[in-house]
Amino acid sequence: MDNKKKILVVEDEATLQKALNDVLVQEGYNVLSALDGMLGLDLALKEKPDLILLDVILPKMDGFEVLKKLRENDSQIPIIILTNLSDISDIQKALDLGATTYLVKADFHLDDVLKKIKETLSKN
């Protein structure tokens, strides 16, 4: 019945969480929010979203760990890493762990993030 795509946003910064939430709802997605890594992992496994936006520096469990655990659980959900870490070593680590795309928050406008989300959803 409900064929809205479901997106899980794992982000601990309230402003960013809110902004992503608002814009995704405006665009007609179902949005789930998690403010820490542990809750993010739980929701990802239970709710099986169509896509996950995942921050790296998170309370309780960092994004790399969440990513690793999800891939270990055979989850194939596309994951967009959305962080402000911009060292090549961090990007490489995320991609090695199985992230679909890596975006540096400060370098992207919301519209560009949306474009990436649409692109990723259409590929999967």
Next chain:
Amino acid sequence: MINKIIYKVFFKDCRENNLGLWQCPGFLFLMMGFINIASMLGVYVIVREYNVPELVVFSVSAVSVIIFSIGSSAINGFQQIAKANKMKSEFVSIASHQLKAPLSGMRWATDILLRDKNKCLSDKQAEYLKDIQENTSRMIRLINDLLDVSRIESGKMDIGLQTVDLSGILKTVIKELSSFALANNAELVVSVDKDLGSVKTDSIRIKMVMQNFIDNAIKYIGSENGIIKISLKNKGDEVVFTVEDNGSGIPEKDQKKIFDKFFRSGNIAKKQTIGTGLGLYIAKAAVESSNGSIGFESKEKKGSIFWFRLPARNS
């Protein structure tokens, strides 16, 4: 006079770097010199007067201990300097990362407000919001520059080399800068070789370099009708990017320092307060780590040509 010279050679740097006297390598070396000379003379006197070998051995050992301890203080001083330098790089890196989070928040919040501008914002309000957004972008660019500088200094400017289509990147850059050029009465004339081939470099960094060249040319245009010629050419085994302007040019005395960190040429710093002097420093590191070369020619009041060359990929 001599006082001044001694101060300049041995103490000035330490005073400026907040190093204490006993951590100051210059001062410690001076002391060591005096002690060396005094001890030579002392040993000579002792040998002549007493002719007791034990006494000579004793005095030489005592002097050695003193010199050794002064030497270790000097090394300590060097280590302090190295440590301070490392801490500075780490501080810049941590502070930059911390600043990025609130700035992303500001950027996205204004993004959302501007998204539904048709609904509730007046033109003036939208204009001011755009000002906030532009200033946020400027801060983000500055922070990215600082992060790059701290990476270059700590030898971590790791660059992701991939096959890159320079003409595509140039198109985006021109699009982004066209309104800035218009506002400054500068005409952009672009010519790109049809059969350009590809190069291996870091797409984000090389975009920054192209942006920097063109942005500088527009910023320092200096005259009413500026013409900026931008070209991408295939020279066989190299792809060459040039930006030629008829702007203020760079005074000859400043030309040597143009790629130095934080350096801004005197003639432009007066006119344009915006600018950090980091752009070309980073550009040099970026081009060179892609195995390319970078340079310029310039005449004051006539204009400048900036160029970089990257090895072409033949396949």
